[in-house]
Amino acid sequence: MIISFKVTNFYSINEELTLDLSVKGRNFDTAGYIKSLTGNVSMFAMIVGANASGKTNILKAFSFLRWLILRQSNRAVLDTPFNVNAFPHKRFFNNNKPTSLCVVFEIGGIQYEYYVEIDQEKVLRECLKEKKAIKVKTGTTILFNRSYDEKTGKYVIKSEVKGVTKDMEILHRKDVTIFSIGSILNNPLLVGLSDYWRKIPINIFFDQFGGLSSNKDIIYDVLVLDDDKEIKKRVERILKKFDLGLDEIILRKKEDGPGNYLIENCMEKHVFGGVDYESDIRDASMGTQRIIRYMRMIISALRVGAPVFIDELDAFLHPAILSEVIDLFLDEEKNSQGSQLIFSSHSHAVMNKLDKYQIFIVEKNDSGSTEVNRLGSLGPDVRNEDNF
Numbered sequence: 350m351i352i353s354f355k356v357t358n359f360y361s362i363n364e365e366l367t368l369d370l371s372v373k374g375r376n377f378d379t380a381g382y383i384k385s386l387t388g389n390v391s392m393f394a395m396i397v398g399a400n401a402s403g404k405t406n407i408l409k410a411f412s413f414l415r416w417l418i419l420r421q422s423n424r425a426v427l428d429t430p431f432n433v434n435a436f437p438h439k440r441f442f443n444n445n446k447p448t449s450l451c452v453v454f455e456i457g458g459i460q461y462e463y464y465v466e467i468d469q470e471k472v473l474r475e476c477l478k479e480k481k482a483i484k485v486k487t488g489t490t491i492l493f494n495r496s497y498d499e500k501t502g503k504y505v506i507k508s509e510v511k512g513v514t515k516d517m518e519i520l521h522r523k524d525v526t527i528f529s530i531g532s533i534l535n536n537p538l539l540v541g542l543s544d545y546w547r548k549i550p551i552n553i554f555f556d557q558f559g560g561l562s563s564n565k566d567i568i569y570d571v572l573v574l575d576d577d578k579e580i581k582k583r584v585e586r587i588l589k590k591f592d593l594g595l596d597e598i599i600l601r602k603k604e605d606g607p608g609n610y611l612i613e614n615c616m617e618k619h620v621f622g623g624v625d626y627e628s629d630i631r632d633a634s635m636g637t638q639r640i641i642r643y644m645r646m647i648i649s650a651l652r653v654g655a656p657v658f659i660d661e662l663d664a665f666l667h668p669a670i671l672s673e674v675i676d677l678f679l680d681e682e683k684n685s686q687g688s689q690l691i692f693s694s695h696s697h698a699v700m701n702k703l704d705k706y707q708i709f710i711v712e713k714n715d716s717g718s719t720e721v722n723r724l725g726s727l728g729p730d731v732r733n734e735d736n737f
Contacts, residue, residue: 350383350390350689351656352453352460356410359448361403363441363718368407370394370689372706380679381707383687386460386480386487391707392678395700396693396721398711403719404693407711408660409553411691413438414450416555417465418528418546433470435524438555441718447473456545458482471523473497477510492538493527495520512536550646551658567630567638568615570645575600577648583677584644591667592637594619598630635665647677647690654686662692663699671699700737708737 353369356362370391372382382389396404417436440448449466460480466473474496480489493513495504506515512534513520519530528546531539574581581598589595601613616627617637630638643659650657663671671694678684700708705725714720724731 350385350455350654350687351691352385352387352390352455354411354453355449355451356407357449358440358444358446359410359413359450360406360439361441361713361717361719362406362410363716364720365449366407366719366721368394368396368691368709368721369723380681381704383689385455386458386482390455390689392684392687392689393675393703393707394689394691395703395708396691396711397695397700397708402711402713404711405553405660406719407721408551408658408691408693409555410450411658412551412553413555414452414465415546415549415551417450417467417526418543420525420529431522432524435470436467437469454545456542461542465526471497472526475527477527495527497523510536510538513539545655548649548653548655549658550649550655552642552646553658553660567633567641568612570638570642571598571600571615571630572612573645573648574598574641580644580648584641587640587644587670587673588637591670592617592634594621594626596620596625598641599627636667636670639665640670643674647674647688650688651677651684651686654688656689656691659690659692661694663694663696668696668698671696672702675699675702697737703737704733705731705737 350370352371353367355365355367357365371385371387372389372391381392383392384390396407398404436448438448440446445468447466447468449464451462451464453460453462455461458481462478462480463475465475472495475493476491477493478489479492480487490509491507492509493507495506497504503521506520508515508520510531513527513531513536517534519533520527522530528539528543532543574584585595585597588598596618599616599618601615602610603613605611615630617630617633619626619628630641643662646657646659649655662674674690678688678690706723708724709721710724710727711719711721724737
């Protein structure tokens with residue numbers, strides 16, 4: 350689960366921005382919260398605000414961090430020259446200050462904190478910490494730390510990661526993180542942490558040129574749904590509420606050798622006046638395609654207990670569909686592993702399904718920098734029974 354996230358100097362974000370999902374000093378036994386090593390954590394983070402306030406940039410920062418962790422995680426990096434344009438992100442009004450990101454996340458009762466500071470071409474500093482229960486308290490260990498020394502052009506390194514020693518030359522590679530290095534070294538701990546981030550679905554992807562790419566084709570989404578007939582039926586029930594005459598989604602496959610098959614077609618079946626009609630799923634409305642795509646992402650997350658990130662969850666969707674999505678996460682049977690939904694939206698109806706600790710308001714200050722405030726931090730006059 351994601352406990353908290355901090356980002357500095359990234360697109361419209363200038364000063365350090367914090368998205369903290371933990372709720373300290375309060376006991377929550379109701380749905381919508383997960384117990385972590387250090388307290389309760391919200392299952393939801395709804396990011397709301399005006400257009401151009403920076404909502405997408407917060408989620409983009411998560412996507413960028415995921416990209417940093419997963420990029421170049423193969424041995425080919427050892428044979429490639431140093432990339433002087435390694436990190437193609439943008440900084441606040443193109444200043445020359447470093448960008449930093451810090452995330453606290455928990456896997457299997459162990460919390461990890463990862464901090465990374467970069468300029469456009471190299472990692473300046475990164476630190477990985479581990480916190481776990483020790484009898485009646487928790488203890489923190491710095492597993493890995495390296496900082497770049499401008500004079501020597503090398504890193505000052507400290508490592509408590511088994512199998513990763515500070516004299517390894519690869520640790521001085523400037524354009525990759527310790528996670529990529531760990532994957533190259535096939536280190537069990539670092540590979541496991543990378544796999545966690547690989548399983549996180551997000552609907553905006555940071556590419557090697559600094560741009561954002563969209564998700565896969567709608568056929569791929571239906572393929573994933575087709576592997577889980579129960580969830581597929583639930584998606585169809587949701588779609589039937591808002592798509593007149595829709596009966597089911599049909600994926601036709603043809604065997605092409607042992608364990609292989611070809612997709613013949615993927616169709617929407619409608620029934621009008623007792624007559625069946627079929628149309629290509631790729632001709633479906635944007636709303637239909639979006640809910641199929643989002644449900645594919647959500648199913649992937651629910652299966653492994655991963656958080657899911659969706660920018661503009663309400664785009665092209667009927668407001669009632671958003672309520673169905675929220676209810677899916679609140680379903681203790683479907684969400685038995687405690688997946689989280691971190692999303693941006695303009696839907697006021699969804700706000701009233703959440704409480705004041707699960708809503709984050711984004712706006713720009715007088716300097717044009719994005720800031721975020723948790724609704725619950727705005728004072729005692731904000732009550733959960735209010736119409737948010």
